[in-house]
Amino acid sequence: xxxxxxxxxxxxxxxxxxxxxxxxxxxxxxxxxxxxxxxxxxxxxxxxxxxxxxxxxxxxxxxxxxxxxxxxxxxxxxxxxxxxxxxxxxxxxxxxxxxxxxxxxxxxxxxxxxxxxxxxxxxxxxxxxxxxxxxxxxxxxxxxxxxxxxxxxxxxxxxxxxxxxxxxxxxxxxxxxxxxxxxxxxxxxx
Amino acid sequence: xxxxxxxxxxxxxxxxxxxxxxxxxxxxxxxxxxxxxxxxxxxxxxxxxxxxxxxxxxxxxxxxxxxxxxxxxxxxxxxxxxxxxxxxxxxxxxxxxxxxxxxxxxxxxxxxxxxxxxxxxxxxxxxxxxxxxxxxxxxxxxxxxxxxxxxxxxxxxxxxxxxxxxxxxxxxxxxxxxxxxxxxxxxxxxxxxxxxxxxxxxxxxxxxxxxxxxxxxxxxxxxxxxxxxxxxxxxxxxxxxxxxxxxxxxxxxxxxxxxxxxxxxxxxxxxxxxxxxxxxxxxxxxxxxxxxxxxxxxxxxxxxxxxxxxxxxxxxxxxxxxxxxxxxxxxxxxxxxxxxxxxxxxxxxxxxxxxxxxxxxxxxxxxxxxxxxxxxxxxxxxxxxxxxxxxxxxxxxxxxxxxxxxxxxxxxxxxxxxxxxxxxxxxxxxxxxxxxxxxxxxxxxxxxxxxxxxxxxxxxxxxxxxxxxxxxxxxxxxxxxxxxxxxxxxxxxxxxxxxxxxxxxxxxxxxxxxxxxxxxxxxxxxxxxxxxxxxxxxxxxxxxxxxxxxxxxxxxxxxxxxxxxxxxxxxxxxxxxxxxxxxxxxxxxxxxxxxxxxxxxxxxxxxxxxxxxxxxxxxxxxxxxxxxxxxxxxxxxxxxxxxxxxxxxxxxxxxxxxxxxxxxxxxxxxxxxxxxxxxxxxxxxxxxxxxxxxxxxxxxxxxxxxxxxxxxxxxxxxxxxxxxxxxxxxxxxxxxxxxxxxxxxxxxxxxxxxxxxxxxxxxxxxxxxxxxxxxxxxxxxxx
Numbered sequence: 001x002x003x004x005x006x007x008x009x010x011x012x013x014x015x016x017x018x019x020x021x022x023x024x025x026x027x028x029x030x031x032x033x034x035x036x037x038x039x040x041x042x043x044x045x046x047x048x049x050x051x052x053x054x055x056x057x058x059x060x061x062x063x064x065x066x067x068x069x070x071x072x073x074x075x076x077x078x079x080x081x082x083x084x085x086x087x088x089x090x091x092x093x094x095x096x097x098x099x100x101x102x103x104x105x106x107x108x109x110x111x112x113x114x115x116x117x118x119x120x121x122x123x124x125x126x127x128x129x130x131x132x133x134x135x136x137x138x139x140x141x142x143x144x145x146x147x148x149x150x151x152x153x154x155x156x157x158x159x160x161x162x163x164x165x166x167x168x169x170x171x172x173x174x175x176x177x178x179x180x181x182x183x184x185x186x187x188x189x190x
Numbered sequence: 191x192x193x194x195x196x197x198x199x200x201x202x203x204x205x206x207x208x209x210x211x212x213x214x215x216x217x218x219x220x221x222x223x224x225x226x227x228x229x230x231x232x233x234x235x236x237x238x239x240x241x242x243x244x245x246x247x248x249x250x251x252x253x254x255x256x257x258x259x260x261x262x263x264x265x266x267x268x269x270x271x272x273x274x275x276x277x278x279x280x281x282x283x284x285x286x287x288x289x290x291x292x293x294x295x296x297x298x299x300x301x302x303x304x305x306x307x308x309x310x311x312x313x314x315x316x317x318x319x320x321x322x323x324x325x326x327x328x329x330x331x332x333x334x335x336x337x338x339x340x341x342x343x344x345x346x347x348x349x350x351x352x353x354x355x356x357x358x359x360x361x362x363x364x365x366x367x368x369x370x371x372x373x374x375x376x377x378x379x380x381x382x383x384x385x386x387x388x389x390x391x392x393x394x395x396x397x398x399x400x401x402x403x404x405x406x407x408x409x410x411x412x413x414x415x416x417x418x419x420x421x422x423x424x425x426x427x428x429x430x431x432x433x434x435x436x437x438x439x440x441x442x443x444x445x446x447x448x449x450x451x452x453x454x455x456x457x458x459x460x461x462x463x464x465x466x467x468x469x470x471x472x473x474x475x476x477x478x479x480x481x482x483x484x485x486x487x488x489x490x491x492x493x494x495x496x497x498x499x500x501x502x503x504x505x506x507x508x509x510x511x512x513x514x515x516x517x518x519x520x521x522x523x524x525x526x527x528x529x530x531x532x533x534x535x536x537x538x539x540x541x542x543x544x545x546x547x548x549x550x551x552x553x554x555x556x557x558x559x560x561x562x563x564x565x566x567x568x569x570x571x572x573x574x575x576x577x578x579x580x581x582x583x584x585x586x587x588x589x590x591x592x593x594x595x596x597x598x599x600x601x602x603x604x605x606x607x608x609x610x611x612x613x614x615x616x617x618x619x620x621x622x623x624x625x626x627x628x629x630x631x632x633x634x635x636x637x638x639x640x641x642x643x644x645x646x647x648x649x650x651x652x653x654x655x656x657x658x659x660x661x662x663x664x665x666x667x668x669x670x671x672x673x674x675x676x677x678x679x680x681x682x683x684x685x686x687x688x689x690x691x692x693x694x695x696x697x698x699x700x701x702x703x704x705x706x707x708x709x710x711x712x713x714x715x716x717x718x719x720x721x722x723x724x725x726x727x728x729x730x731x732x733x734x735x736x737x738x739x740x741x742x743x744x745x746x747x748x749x750x751x752x753x754x755x756x757x758x759x760x761x762x763x764x765x766x767x768x769x770x771x772x773x774x775x776x777x778x779x780x781x782x783x784x785x786x787x788x789x790x791x792x793x794x795x796x797x798x799x800x801x802x803x804x805x806x807x808x809x810x811x812x813x814x815x816x817x818x819x820x821x822x823x824x825x826x827x828x829x830x831x832x833x834x835x836x837x838x839x840x841x842x843x844x845x846x847x848x849x850x851x852x853x854x855x856x857x858x859x860x861x862x863x864x865x866x867x868x869x870x871x872x873x874x875x876x877x878x879x880x881x882x883x884x885x886x887x888x889x890x891x892x893x894x895x896x897x898x899x900x901x902x903x904x905x906x907x908x909x910x911x912x913x914x915x916x917x918x919x920x921x922x923x924x925x926x927x928x929x930x931x932x933x934x935x936x937x938x939x940x941x942x943x944x945x946x947x948x949x950x951x952x953x954x955x956x957x958x959x960x961x962x963x964x965x966x967x968x969x970x971x972x973x
Contacts, residue, residue, distance in 0.1 A: 051215015116693025117212030118449025159868025
């Protein structure tokens with residue numbers, strides 16, 4: 001039997017119900033969901049995939065980042081009913097419980113790129129998406145792409161320095177960003 | 191200690207044991223816990239800054255689908271005692287002798303007749319889901335009769351100011367004045383005197399995981415288990431038991447994986463009493479997780495202070511007097527007493543020697559959300575005022591700011607150094623150790639002040655500046671923390687402590703200490719922190735105290751258990767305990783390598799040993815009571831460039847030299863400092879929790895309350911000085927907060943240095959592009 005056996009809406013729920021079928025981490029799931037159920041709540045509390053975290057429910061913090069059809073998205077800005085027929089990957093879909101960490105996860109461990117770990121799944125999913133994109137295109141990521149990627153989530157613990165290192169290690173770039181005293185040469189964006 | 195220093199894990203960057211689980215998404219945060227049939231809570235909160243409640247009608251809400259219970263103020267007022275963070279409100283005798291004001295203003299559990307800030311809990315709905323609970327909130331009818339609201343501290347102090355809390359005599363919650371020497375006389379004869387008002391704006395800890403808890407009542411015993419995001423589980427236990435009238439032994443609080451705290455989760459709020467009450471009242475599990483709107487508007491705020499500061503110095507720059515009136519915006523109630531105001535007061539002068547000081551702190555009530563300590567707890571605000579003032583004095587005297595600082599520093603030869611003031615415990619303030627001149631010299635060298643000055647001269651059209659901030663932090667707050675060490679049936683060793691982690695890596699760092707102390711393998715140690723069922727007393731992880739207090743308690747308990755192990759093994763091996771050693775958890779007899787005993791063998795034998803002493807288990811609890819603070823210190827130096835067309839401040843180089851005693855895990859320690867710097871940068875550059883003139887919070891989402899993203903935090907170049915603390919056997923000091931203390935002052939100093947040709951005064955943050963442009967427009971030069 002699948003581990004992913006979602007319960008339905010509570011009887012008292014007043015909004016309309018929808019039956020959705022989609023895949024999550026390679027596994028097919030069919031579920032009945034109420035109209036207003038956020039995808040985050042569905043993943044976390046109905047499927048018990050609690051690795052996807054909720055930091056703001058406003059699309060700002062990035063902790064809830066998952067892959068939808070291979071693209072990184074904020075799962076708090078989606079309704080569960082919207083993912084009918086789609087393919088979802090969450091942090092639990094990267095490395096199985098008995099597998100080694102993926103290169104991206106390992107980079108965060110190697111560079112001490114996490115402290116409390118709450119924002120970490122979002123960062124890992126974002127960096128994983130960029131890594132997969134660069135692998136698919138065969139093009140190394142630009143500095144602007146790397147910056148956009150790590151700018152996509154809030155972290156309140158690390159001050160980002162080690163997250164940048166982790167992202168760079170994962171993406172095959174030199175880990176240390178040189179410190180420049182010249183603001184014109186120090187730019188990494190644009 | 192059982193192993194040779196070369197084998198010691200203390201001092202090594204042992205990879206964190208926390209990470210594998212967290213990286214797989216297998217963390218166990220409060221909202222991840224699946225408690226079957228748990229009900230969910232939503233709060234109705236005041237929409238008004240100050241009003242009388244003339245009526246509340248919850249009848250429609252009770253009839254809504256999926257609603258189990260609705261509580262308003264009247265329904266809980268006789269059932270839950272009002273909240274007082276009594277531990278924080280305590281005034282030690284030495285401070286009491288200063289005749290302070292510290293009004294006790296218990297927070298009503300739910301508002302009954304008056305609301306005092308937007309966000310104050312008015313009613314609680316318990317329903318089958320949060321969605322259904324929020325539906326019911328919508329149909330609760332509250333009628334308010336508006337009262338005058340006071341938002342600004344200076345307005346609140348005005349003679350005819352409306353009262354923030356009806357029934358009080360005035361809007362002062364806290365007041366204390368303390369000093370030494372004759373400040374007015376010293377200022378009167380000083381060669382140079384500067385006076386200015388520097389302010390720190392209101393900001394919010396805003397950990398990415400908001401506050402929350404799940405409470406469950408045991409159907410047989412009636413005892414409550416609470417899984418919580420708290421930094422102080424034992425305090426939560428005591429408050430919940432006291433507030434709802436349960437024996438303290440029947441409340442168990444577990445801090446599970448916690449997604450950051452920074453002080454916001456270090457004090458109790460009424461929601462933490464209401465949720466367990468509901469579980470107790472309904473006999474069903476109840477969950478509440480704050481949403482971000484609640485976190486930003488209705489959980490603790492911090493930092494808002496005004497400093498009216500005066501420095502006096504001789505012509506050579508020797509400080510002769512410091513005078514400061516600190517005005518702290520407490521919010522709607524005095525929640526944590528003297529903690530932040532007195533921290534600001536007694537850390538203001540920091541690493542400098544000055545004979546005369548007159549320091550006064552006034553905590554003012556306003557109709558805004560209550561405030562709590564936030565990483566640094568008064569020190570970033572005080573450092574902002576003092577270090578900005580030092581720069582002003584340097585300019586006044588024509589002395590390089592770093593040199594002015596150098597001339598006034600306490601030296602390492604003067605350690606331990608008595609400041610002549612009272613510390614927060616009300617006893618003479620003594621810095622235990624440190625080398626401030628070496629720290630500053632290193633920072634000056636790393637940032638290369640002469641090179642910056644040369645560059646300013648060579649490129650007069652660019653607005654480049656350099657700034658410093660020096661600070662101290664008296665860490666390792668008592669009165670105690672405990673550790674219980676136990677050899678388990680498997681032969682593994684467990685450590686329990688009341689100081690949980692919110693990301694600091696306690697499972698790794700405390701295991702390093704215990705491995706060294708006991709001679710057991712690091713991999714054979716499990717650290718379980720923050721469960722009140724595993725150790726009877728605890729304080730928690732606040733105030734840069736966990737490593738000093740729980741770390742040393744761990745070493746103490748580990749040593750006691752090591753002695754027990756040797757005694758018990760002597761019995762089993764029929765050897766002399768003095769001839770036994772433990773390495774990597776294997777007990778052997780010196781000179782007889784063939785005889786070995788594992789901890790698993792030993793613990794199996796212990797209960798059956800004939801002739802036992804009656805107390806021969808292999809577990810011990812020990813509490814460490816620090817005799818004094820362990821005073822850590824730091825020097826931050828930064829160069830910036832300001833774009834006068836856009837108002838953008840770019841950090842070109844950021845240097846931190848810090849001193850925090852013996853470092854247990856360098857990678858973890860550096861990351862704590864850098865993380866603090868990131869928060870400090872956010873505070874000075876972009877964060878500002880703002881109210882409009884009616885007391886409505888207007889930065890209530892992450893799209894308005896601007897925390898730093900990656901590109902706002904530059905690479906941080908670091909170095910350290912090591913002065914092991916004589917206050918504790920490990921020689922450690924706390925460093926969790928320090929990194930956040932320096933950036934506001936250092937960056938503001940650099941920005942003012944950069945904009946000196948424009949005549950700009952930097953009096954407060956945030957230094958956002960818009961505010962920089964305003965400052966340029968309002969500057970002396972442009973006028």
